[in-house]
Amino acid sequence: MSRTRNSENQFALDLGDSTPDQHGAVDNAERLASLAETEALLNQWQQAGWIRPLDVGFARLIRQLGEEQGDRPQPLVLLLAALTSHQVGRGHVCVDLTHLLADAGNTLALPPEEPAGPALNDTEATALQGMHPQDLLARVQLADCLAALRASPAVSDGAVPTPLVLNGSRLYLRRFWRYEQRIAEGIRQRLALPSPLAYPNALPAQTLSRALTILFQSKEPVDYQKLACALAARSGFAVITGGPGTGKTTTVVNLLAALQAVAGADPARAGRKVRIRLAAPTGKAAARLNESIGGAVQRLPLAELPGAVQLDDIPTRVTTLHRLLGSRPDTRQFRHHRDNPLLVDILVIDEASMVDVDLMASVFDALPASARLILLGDKDQLASVDAGAVLGELCQRASDAHYTPETAHWLGAITGAELPPNLVDDRGQALDQAVAMLRKSYRFGEDSGIRQLAEAVNTSALTGTMLARIRDSEFDDVVWLNGHGPTSDPEKTLEQICHHAISGTPERFRNKGQGRVVNGETLPPPVGYRHYLEVMANSGLRADSPREAWDTHAAAVLEAFSDFQVLCALRRGPWGVEGLNQRIAQQLMTEKLIDRTEGWYPGRPVLITGNDYNLGLMNGDIGITFRVPWDTTDDGQPKDTLRVAFPSSDAEGGIRWISPSRLQQLETVYAMTVHKSQGSEFNHTCLVLPDRLSPVLTKELVYTGITRARNWFSLITGDTQVFRDSVEQQVIRASGLALRLGES
Numbered sequence: 001m002s003r004t005r006n007s008e009n010q011f012a013l014d015l016g017d018s019t020p021d022q023h024g025a026v027d028n029a030e031r032l033a034s035l036a037e038t039e040a041l042l043n044q045w046q047q048a049g050w051i052r053p054l055d056v057g058f059a060r061l062i063r064q065l066g067e068e069q070g071d072r073p074q075p076l077v078l079l080l081a082a083l084t085s086h087q088v089g090r091g092h093v094c095v096d097l098t099h100l101l102a103d104a105g106n107t108l109a110l111p112p113e114e115p116a117g118p119a120l121n122d123t124e125a126t127a128l129q130g131m132h133p134q135d136l137l138a139r140v141q142l143a144d145c146l147a148a149l150r151a152s153p154a155v156s157d158g159a160v161p162t163p164l165v166l167n168g169s170r171l172y173l174r175r176f177w178r179y180e181q182r183i184a185e186g187i188r189q190r191l192a193l194p195s196p197l198a199y200p201n202a203l204p205a206q207t208l209s210r211a212l213t214i215l216f217q218s219k220e221p222v223d224y225q226k227l228a229c230a231l232a233a234r235s236g237f238a239v240i241t242g243g244p245g246t247g248k249t250t251t252v253v254n255l256l257a258a259l260q261a262v263a264g265a266d267p268a269r270a271g272r273k274v275r276i277r278l279a280a281p282t283g284k285a286a287a288r289l290n291e292s293i294g295g296a297v298q299r300l301p302l303a304e305l306p307g308a309v310q311l312d313d314i315p316t317r318v319t320t321l322h323r324l325l326g327s328r329p330d331t332r333q334f335r336h337h338r339d340n341p342l343l344v345d346i347l348v349i350d351e352a353s354m355v356d357v358d359l360m361a362s363v364f365d366a367l368p369a370s371a372r373l374i375l376l377g378d379k380d381q382l383a384s385v386d387a388g389a390v391l392g393e394l395c396q397r398a399s400d401a402h403y404t405p406e407t408a409h410w411l412g413a414i415t416g417a418e419l420p421p422n423l424v425d426d427r428g429q430a431l432d433q434a435v436a437m438l439r440k441s442y443r444f445g446e447d448s449g450i451r452q453l454a455e456a457v458n459t460s461a462l463t464g465t466m467l468a469r470i471r472d473s474e475f476d477d478v479v480w481l482n483g484h485g486p487t488s489d490p491e492k493t494l495e496q497i498c499h500h501a502i503s504g505t506p507e508r509f510r511n512k513g514q515g516r517v518v519n520g521e522t523l524p525p526p527v528g529y530r531h532y533l534e535v536m537a538n539s540g541l542r543a544d545s546p547r548e549a550w551d552t553h554a555a556a557v558l559e560a561f562s563d564f565q566v567l568c569a570l571r572r573g574p575w576g577v578e579g580l581n582q583r584i585a586q587q588l589m590t591e592k593l594i595d596r597t598e599g600w601y602p603g604r605p606v607l608i609t610g611n612d613y614n615l616g617l618m619n620g621d622i623g624i625t626f627r628v629p630w631d632t633t634d635d636g637q638p639k640d641t642l643r644v645a646f647p648s649s650d651a652e653g654g655i656r657w658i659s660p661s662r663l664q665q666l667e668t669v670y671a672m673t674v675h676k677s678q679g680s681e682f683n684h685t686c687l688v689l690p691d692r693l694s695p696v697l698t699k700e701l702v703y704t705g706i707t708r709a710r711n712w713f714s715l716i717t718g719d720t721q722v723f724r725d726s727v728e729q730q731v732i733r734a735s736g737l738a739l740r741l742g743e744s
C-alpha cells in the first residue's frame with residue numbers, strides 16, 4: 001500500500017467537520033466523491049473478510065436514514081457506524097472513540113489474523129482503495145468525530161430512538177446501549193433496596209450471624225467465604241468471584257441455607273421460606289453445578305441452623321438461563337419479561353462470566369423489582385462469546401475490595417472478622433459493597449502446578465523460572481510436552497499433538513501419573529481419547545439389551561470422554577480446531593479406533609454450536625455417536641442405525657438419543673476452542689498454542705485454558721515466545737457499565 005496517499009485520504013474522511021483552511025479547499029463534488037469512496041472501501045473490507053456484510057449494511061442504513069431526512073451523510077459517520085458494528089461483533093458493547101483514535105490498530109485488530117476473503121486490492125482505482133482503518137483514522141481528531149456524529153440525524157444521546165447513541169466518547173449501537181442501560185438500572189435499583197440485615201442488633205442480622213457461625217467453622221482470621229455469604233445475604237444484588245476451587249459452590253450452598261434460616265426465623269413470614277432459583281448460562285455449566293451442589297446440600301448441618309430449615313428449602317436443581325427465562329423457538333424474546341416476571345425471590349447465576357449483555361438485560365427484565373440477584377463466577381476468565389464482559393467489569397475493583405468503614409464494621413459484627421486495612425476504603429462505591437472475592441483455593445494444594453501456572457499467567461508473572469519449572473516437569477500435574485524440543489518444526493509438533501491426543505502421554509507425567517492422591521482420593525493416571533473409545537468398544541451390550549443398559553453405557557462413555565480434551569486458541573489453520581480435528585481423527589483411524597474420519601461414524605464426538613430449542617440442545621452441549629440396534633427393516637429384522645447420545649438437559653441423569661439428521665449446528669470436537677470450553681472442566685486438559693501470535697491469544701484465554709483442567713494439564717506450544725507473549729496481551733472490552741455504576 002502506498003503510504004504517501006495518507007494525507008490526501010485523511011482529508012477525504014475529515015470532511016465532516018473540517019474547514020477548508022485546515023485541509024485545503026473542499027467542494028461538494030469532493031464530499032460526494034469521498035462518500036462514495038468510503039462506501040467502496042467498506043465494501044472492499046467486507047470482501048476481504050475484514051468486516052461483516054452486517055457492518056456494511058448498517059453503514060448503508062445510516063446513509064439511507066440521513067438521506068430520508070434531507071441530510072448529506074458524512075463519510076466519517078458511515079465509517080464509525082461500520083466500525084462500531086464490527087466491534088460489537090468482536091464482543092465490545094461500544095466503541096470508545098478516544099481509544100479508537102489513540103490506537104486504531106489494536107482497538108480494531110484489523111486486518112484480522114485469518115481473513116476470510118482475498119487480500120485487499122491496492123490498485124489506485126480510487127483514492128481510498130486498499131487503505132487500512134488505522135491509516136484512515138491516523139489523524140482524525142476526537143472533536144471532529146464528535147461534531148460529525150452530533151450533526152447526524154442517526155445519532156442521539158439515547159433520548160430519541162436513533163440507531164446510534166453517543167454517550168461521552170462512547171459510540172453504541174442503540175440496542176447495546178439499551179442493554180447496558182437496563183443492566184445498570186437493574187443493579188442500581190437492587191443496590192438501593194433496603195436490607196433488613198443492615199442492623200446488626202436486629203433479629204434478622206442476629207440470625208444470619210448465628211447461621212454463619214454454624215456453617216463456617218474455619219479457624220482462619222478472615223474466612224472470605226463467610227464474608228462473601230454475609231455480603232451477598234445483605235444486598236439486593238451481589239457478586240461472588242473466585243478462581244477454580246476457591247469454594248464458590250460451597251459458599252453458595254451455605255448462603256442458600258443462611259438465607260432460608262433468616263427467612264424461617266422471621267416472625268413476619270410465619271415460617272415461609274424464600275423462593276430461590278439456580279441457573280447457569282449453558283447446559284454444561286448447569287450440569288456441573290447440579291452435580292457438585294447435591295452433595296454439598298446433603299452435608300449441611302440443617303438441624304443446627306435457626307429458622308427450621310429443611311432439605312427441601314435448599315434448591316439443588318440448576319437450570320439453564322434460557323430455560324428459566326422461557327426461550328421460544330425462532331425468537332430472541334423470552335416468555336418471562338417485565339409483564340410476566342419470574343416467580344422468584346432470589347436468583348443465583350453460576351458461571352456468570354459467560355453471560356453476555358443481551359442475556360443479562362433479559363435476566364433483569366424478567367426479575368420482579370423486589371427479587372435479588374447473586375452472580376457467581378471467575379472474573380479472570382474469558383468474557384462471554386457475545387458482546388459484553390459484565391462479570392469482569394463488575395469485579396474490576398474486587399481485588400482491593402474497597403469496603404467502606406461502615407461495611408467493615410457490619411462485617412465485623414456479623415462474622416467476627418477484622419478486615420485487613422488494605423481492603424477498607426472510605427471512598428468505596430455502592431457496588432464495591434456488594435462484591436466479594438474468594439481468595440483461597442481448596443481444590444489445588446500449594447504445590448499444584450495447575451494452580452501455580454494459572455496464577456503466574458493471571459498475574460502476568462510467567463517468568464523464566466516458572467517456564468523452567470514446567471519444562472523440567474517439577475510438578476506432578478503439569479507437563480510441557482515440547483518444552484525441551486525444538487519448536488521450529490511445526491510438522492513434528494503437530495504430529496506430537498495427535499499422538500498425545502490419543503494416549504494422553506501418561507509416561508511424561510511424574511511417576512507416569514500413577515498414585516497421585518488429591519483430597520484423599522487416588523487419581524487414575526491421565527488419559528487421551530483412546531480411553532473413551534475403549535469404554536465404548538467394551539460395552540458388553542447385545543441387540544436385545546434394554547434401553548436403560550444403553551443409557552448407562554452412553555453415560556459412561558460421555559464421562560470417559562470428559563476425561564480428556566484438546567483445547568485450541570484458534571479456529572482455522574493447522575493449529576486451530578479445524579486442522580486438529582482432522583489430524584486427530586486421521587490418527588484415530590490409523591490406530592483403528594474409529595472406522596472413518598468424515599461424516600457420521602460411531603465414536604464421533606460432536607459439539608453443538610447453536611441453541612436448538614426444538615431439540616432442547618444448547619450451544620456447548622457435547623454428544624457422542626453410537627451405533628444402536630433399535631430400528632427394524634421393512635421385514636421386521638433389527639437394523640443398526642446411528643444415534644447421538646447427549647446427557648439430558650439440566651443433568652437429571654438421563655440420556656437423550658438424537659438422530660444425526662436432526663442435528664443442525666455442530667462440529668466434531670476432538671479439538672475445541674478455549675472459548676467454547678468455558679463452563680466445562682476436564683480431568684486432563686491439553687492446551688495447544690500456535691506458532692504465531694494473534695490478537696486472540698491473551699492472558700484470559702491461556703488462564704481459562706489452564707483452569708479447565710481438574711487434575712492433569714498438558715501444554716504443547718508452537719513457539720515458546722508465543723506462549724510468553726500471549727500472557728502479556730489482555731482482553732479489554734469497551735463498555736460503559738462500570739462507569740455508569742460508578743456515577744451512581
Ligand SMILES: Nc1ncnc2c1ncn2[C@@H]1O[C@H](COP(=O)(O)OP(=O)(O)OP(=O)(O)O)[C@@H](O)[C@H]1O
Pocket residue numbers: 218225242243244245246247248249250251292442443519
Ligand atoms: N472452606 C473450605 N474448607 C475446606 N474445603 C473446602 C472449603 N471450601 C471448599 N472446599 C473444597 O474445595 C473443593 C472446591 O470447592 P467448590 O467446588 O465449592 O469450589 P468452586 O469454586 O465452586 O470450584 P469450581 O472451580 O469448580 O467452580 C471441594 O472439594 C470443596 O469441598
